[in-house]
Amino acid sequence: MKHLKIAILALLLIASYSNANAQDETNPWMLTIGANAIDVSTPSDANGGYFGSFNESGNDVNMIPWISRLAIARNIGKGFVLELAGSLNKIDEPWSAGESTYVGLDLNAKYDLNNAFGQTGWFDPFVYAGLGENWVGSKNGIGFNAGLGFNAWISDNVGINITTGWKKVNTPVDFEMFQHSVGLTWKFGNKDVDGDGISNKEDKCPTVAGSAEFGGCADTDTDKDGVMDCCDECPEVAGLAEFNGCPDTDGDGVQDSEDNCPKVAGLKVTHGCPDKDGDGTADKDDACPDVFGPKTNAGCPFKDTDEDGVIDLIDRCVEVPGPAKNEGCPEVFADQLSLDAALRGVNFDTGKWNIRPDAASILDRVATILSENQNLQFKFSIDGHTDNTGSAVRNMTLSNNRANSVKDYLIGKGISANRLRAQGFGETAPIDDNKTSTGRANNRRVEINEVK
Structure with missing residues (x-):
């Protein structure tokens, strides 16, 4: 067992x-x-x-x-x-x-x-x-x-x-x-059921008598398309030999069984449907059938409001042209010269950091310039400077206070604090000769520069 x-x-x-x-x-x-x-x-x-x-x-x-x-x-x-x-x-x-x-x-x-x-x-x-x-x-x-x-x-x-x-x-x-x-x-049992001289093992139609030419199947062409029924995948519908007897109604080279638009000539890449703008999205699925656009955006081009080549989706400055390397924003602040010219009149008394009345009107103009560029999201550095009167340590503190004094004034005029930073440079960066009173007055100044 x-x-x-x-x-x-x-x-x-x-x-x-x-x-x-x-x-x-x-x-x-x-x-x-x-x-x-x-x-x-x-x-x-x-x-x-x-x-x-x-x-x-x-x-x-x-x-x-x-x-x-x-x-x-x-x-x-x-x-x-x-x-x-x-x-x-x-x-x-x-x-x-x-x-x-x-x-x-x-x-x-x-x-x-x-x-x-x-x-x-x-x-x-x-x-x-x-x-x-x-x-x-x-x-x-x-x-x-x-x-x-x-x-x-x-x-x-x-x-x-x-x-x-x-x-x-x-x-x-x-x-x-x-x-x-x-x-x-x-x-x-019967090695040739249909008696056509072709063994059942080799006969494609073992129960119907046929000829060796057609693999043992009958020499018939029901749909009259030139493809014998033995080899015709669509024996009752006229078709083409290249598609094993199945039709291609619109003649676009895509047989009807695989054609998503069988009555309208199209392209193989779009499964037999037309694509007028050639963007690879069939017209029936294309939200912008006459304009080239990626499939990921339903066949429509991505919007670029400022036409700078950076689409709005990733453009940090949607309404102002700028290069792609700067995320669609301008590389240079357009009104820097205006700021430099205005700030030449902002000076401070020796040892002081309070905003003088004559400087206030100037800073009002500066606030207007910054506000006009609010949408650009530029950020600025307020740099304070002194003359060489007094010690270097005291001058560094004094310059920092002057920079923060201007910053606070601009914030009070509506400029966002996150667009501004203040820092002091003391007497380290003079623009005039400290041997004269005029030169020292010019050195007691504040500058505003775009942060890049």
């Missing part, structure tokens, strides 16, 4: 690599030869069961290891098969002492489960039911059969058959029996 199990597993492994299919009209006959095991139980048999002592632990199951089952089957179409099967075995008579010969002859109707699900392949399961005559020693009776099994096809015509089933026999003997079998099965 152990060797039989190993053999079955080996054969199933081989069958799993096969692409063969079930019994069909091209191979309608099937012969199965193998061995069977039976397990008999009666109403008084308390140890009966599906497999009984199948694992060699008792004498309730009997098996003849050589050929003890023979079956011949015929495919009758639509997944149904008629089978005549005979089996031979030895059993211990459950109603008397001693061993008896068992002979069974069954007529079964089988149904291929793959047919129910439209499947094909090496694994071919089935169910069956039928009637049979059963001889046990000198007694015999008609019984009902039901079971299931599968064929595992090793090649196109050879496979492994495993079947298990139940039998119920009444008068004149009353017993139930489970029968299990394993064997080799062969498919055979």
Whole structure:
């Protein structure tokens, strides 16, 4: 029994690599030869069961290891098969002492489960039911059969058959029996079903007579398009040979089955639909069909309000032209000269940082210049300077105070604080000679410069 199990597993492994299919009209006959095991139980048999002592632990199951089952089957179409099967075995008579010969002859109707699900392949399961005559020693009776099994096809015509089933026999003997079998099965039959001289294996139309020129199919052209039906994927609609007989209504080189606009000539890249602006977005999907634009923007160009080549989406100065390297903003502050000219009049008293009345009007003008460029988001540095009167440390503090004094004044005039920063340079950057009072006055100043 152990060797039989190993053999079955080996054969199933081989069958799993096969692409063969079930019994069909091209191979309608099937012969199965193998061995069977039976397990008999009666109403008084308390140890009966599906497999009984199948694992060699008792004498309730009997098996003849050589050929003890023979079956011949015929495919009758639509997944149904008629089978005549005979089996031979030895059993211990459950109603008397001693061993008896068992002979069974069954007529079964089988149904291929793959047919129910439209499947094909090496694994071919089935169910069956039928009637049979059963001889046990000198007694015999008609019984009902039901079971299931599968064929595992090793090649196109050879496979492994495993079947298990139940039998119920009444008068004149009353017993139930489970029968299990394993064997080799062969498919055979008509090698040329349609009789056209081309074997079923090579015939593209095995049930319809044809010619070798058309692979065994009939020389017909139903739609009159010059493509024979055997090779025509659209046999009832006139088409083109390049599309295997399928049509291209608009003549754009894209067959109708793949054409999103089958009645309007288009381009292959847009699946048969037109693209007037050539931007790769079909007109039917293009929000701007007459203007080139990227697919990511529905076929429309990205908006560039200031026309500086930097789209509004990433332009930091949407309404003022500027280079891409400066995020669409001008690189130079346009009114820097105006600021420089205005600030020449902003001076401070020696040692002081308060805004003098004459400087206030000037700073008002500076605030106006900065406000006019509010949308540009320019930022500015307010730099304070002193003459060389006093110590360098004191002058650094004084210059910082002067810068912050101007910053506070501009903030008070509405300029955003985050656009301004103040810093002092002390006496380190004079613009005039500190030996004269005029020169020292010029050095006591504040400058405003754009931060780049």
